[in-house]
Amino acid sequence: LKKKKLYEGKTKKNFGTDNEAHLVMEFKDDVIVSDDGKKKSIKGKGEICNELSGYLFQYMESYHIQTHFMRTLSEREMLVKNLDMIPIEIVVRNIAADKLTKQFNVVEGKELECPITEFYLKEKESQDSMINIDHIVSFGHATSDEMYTIQRTASKINAILKDFFRRRRLRLVDVRLEFGRYKGKLLLGDELSPNTCRLWELSTGERYEDEHVLQAARGSAETYQELRDRILKSI
Amino acid sequence: LKKKKLYEGKTKKNFGTDNEAHLVMEFKDDVIVSDDGKKKSIKGKGEICNELSGYLFQYMESYHIQTHFMRTLSEREMLVKNLDMIPIEIVVRNIAADKLTKQFNVVEGKELECPITEFYLKEKESQDSMINIDHIVSFGHATSDEMYTIQRTASKINAILKDFFRRRRLRLVDVRLEFGRYKGKLLLGDELSPNTCRLWELSTGERYEDEHVLQAARGSAETYQELRDRILKSI
Numbered sequence: 195l196k197k198k199k200l201y202e203g204k205t206k207k208n209f210g211t212d213n214e215a216h217l218v219m220e221f222k223d224d225v226i227v228s229d230d231g232k233k234k235s236i237k238g239k240g241e242i243c244n245e246l247s248g249y250l251f252q253y254m255e256s257y258h259i260q261t262h263f264m265r266t267l268s269e270r271e272m273l274v275k276n277l278d279m280i281p282i283e284i285v286v287r288n289i290a291a292d293k294l295t296k297q298f299n300v301v302e303g304k305e306l307e308c309p310i311t312e313f314y315l316k317e318k319e320s321q322d323s324m325i326n327i328d329h330i331v332s333f334g335h336a337t338s339d340e341m342y343t344i345q346r347t348a349s350k351i352n353a354i355l356k357d358f359f360r361r362r363r364l365r366l367v368d369v370r371l372e373f374g375r376y377k378g379k380l381l382l383g384d385e386l387s388p389n390t391c392r393l394w395e396l397s398t399g400e401r402y403e404d405e406h407v408l409q410a411a412r413g414s415a416e417t418y419q420e421l422r423d424r425i426l427k428s429i
Numbered sequence: 430l431k432k433k434k435l436y437e438g439k440t441k442k443n444f445g446t447d448n449e450a451h452l453v454m455e456f457k458d459d460v461i462v463s464d465d466g467k468k469k470s471i472k473g474k475g476e477i478c479n480e481l482s483g484y485l486f487q488y489m490e491s492y493h494i495q496t497h498f499m500r501t502l503s504e505r506e507m508l509v510k511n512l513d514m515i516p517i518e519i520v521v522r523n524i525a526a527d528k529l530t531k532q533f534n535v536v537e538g539k540e541l542e543c544p545i546t547e548f549y550l551k552e553k554e555s556q557d558s559m560i561n562i563d564h565i566v567s568f569g570h571a572t573s574d575e576m577y578t579i580q581r582t583a584s585k586i587n588a589i590l591k592d593f594f595r596r597r598r599l600r601l602v603d604v605r606l607e608f609g610r611y612k613g614k615l616l617l618g619d620e621l622s623p624n625t626c627r628l629w630e631l632s633t634g635e636r637y638e639d640e641h642v643l644q645a646a647r648g649s650a651e652t653y654q655e656l657r658d659r660i661l662k663s664i
Contacts, residue, residue: 297558298550298568310563315533323532326561328545333533 196271205243205389215376217276218267221247221385225404234408237415241269242422243387248272249426250355250386257354259347261382262374277374277383280336283314283322284344286352287368291392293324303399309352311345316372343380344373351382359393361429364402367392388421431506440478440624450611452511453502456482456620460639469643472650476504477657478622483507484661485590485621492589494582496617497609512609512618515571518549518557519579521587522603526627528559538634544587546580551607578615579608586617594628596664599637602627623656 196218197210204226209218221240224233244266251263262274287310290300294310313330314322327341336344348371356366369391372384384390393402401407402421407414431453432445439461444453456475459468479501486498497509522545525535529545548565549557562576571579583606591601604626607619619625628637636642637656642649 294564298560298564300568306567308563308567310561310567312561312563324559324561325533326545326547326559328543328547329529329533332541332543332545333535 205240206385211273215276216264217274218271219274219385220271225408227405227408234404236404236407236418239388239415239418242418243385243389244270244272246387246422246425247385250358251382253358254351254354254382254386257350259351259354259382260379262376274383275376275381277376277381279372279374279383280340280344281316282325282330282335282344282372283316284348284371284373285312285314285368286310286348286371287312288352288356289365289367289394291367303394309349311348340375340380347373347380347382355386355391359391359425360396362424362427363396364424365394365396367394388418393421440475441620446508450511451499452509453506454509454620455506460643462640462643469639471639471642471653474623474650474653477653478620478624479505479507481622481657481660482620485593486617488593489586489589489617489621492585494586494589494617495614497611509618510611510616512611512616514607514609514618515575515579516551517560517565517570517579517607518551519583519606519608520547520549520603521545521583521606522547523587523591524600524602524629526602538629544584546583575610575615582608582615582617590621590626594626594660595631597659597662598631599659600629600631602629623653628656 195211199207199209201208205222207220207222209220211218221244223235223237223240225236227234248263248266251261254261262277264273264275266272287294288306290304290306291302294300295302313325315325316322327338330336330341331338351371352369355369359366371382373380374383388402394400407417410417430446434442434444436443440457442455442457444455446453456479458470458472458475460471461468483498483501486496489496497512499508499510501507522529523541525539525541526537529535530537548560550560551557565571565576566573586606587604590604594601606617608615609618623637642652645652
């Protein structure tokens, strides 16, 4: 089934299959820690992200959000629809962190009155640049109708996820989403996992982000394993 | 009439007046050339920008775009309404230059199919950062209704100016605008001149931008004087 590797990113590899319309997505354990660019590994994280993504994609489908997820193939692999990806990363922020604190001096952890949506052009060589819908349309990455749908869908996904995690006593600080075209429709692609959902503990503020998890006293594998158990516990 | 200096920027100084609702805006000849940060002067440019801004603000008013302009006071000064400025610079682009070429590798001079609007947070210490309407509203700089009006008005101003300059065989590459509140209304503030309108010669591509004008063989004062004459010539 699995054929040539088509793509390798920070957290995943994509492989072609016998059917051109489908891909195998394989999750890696590697972690690229942002500060010094060193590669580290968190044992079992690939499996957890694969499992959580599969679960959350199905959860999205139950809310009529269409995704590329077809089925889980193995502990680290899922079968997905082969999307014509729009090279834009959509970030929806609920709580100030990252760019908002670094560039705009917002106090970290501040709850935003309304979510902020940002768009980044995914670039191979350089750091992703923030752009707006006018740029995206002008550069031909998507039509303005597509961007309208993407913005609305991203906002809906964020609202569903925020509520989902809140019930598990986790704050969804921000979420990164990617979309692609498949047979005339826009589907949610990429993954839905701690790699793309920035999660903080509601009570203690503990951060489920690789750089923090790796620094914490607790073992990083255990931390993600516990997080997985909490997320998958039916509530 | 003219009282304490309230503000000094790259191209202008603002002074208070006897009436708190009014300001005197004085145009400077200084030019800050971006490359090496050196200050140079283009003799007479302040007068030209004062005259052109006054003319173009009145031209805008004739299209029912409200501006802060009240009247020209002297060769370098105009009386304006004292706006509660929104600390955002709106850039409307018609032709690729500047950020589009430097950051997004668009070919310089490419005519954009639709104008691109960008928003920058004006910052005292650091370089202005590009932001979007979600940020502006979230940070409390303007309401989303205000931003809706600003975006529409900016687009209208750009269309009027583009056409105005086109008739004078000049291309409006991009224009930078600022707005402020005055007695419950949003008015166009700042200036409308070669300082804020990037103008290229339609036929030869000659650039009426300080760094290019200063490098050209012709005297920079003469270049701007000729540009002034062309712009003010009734067509």
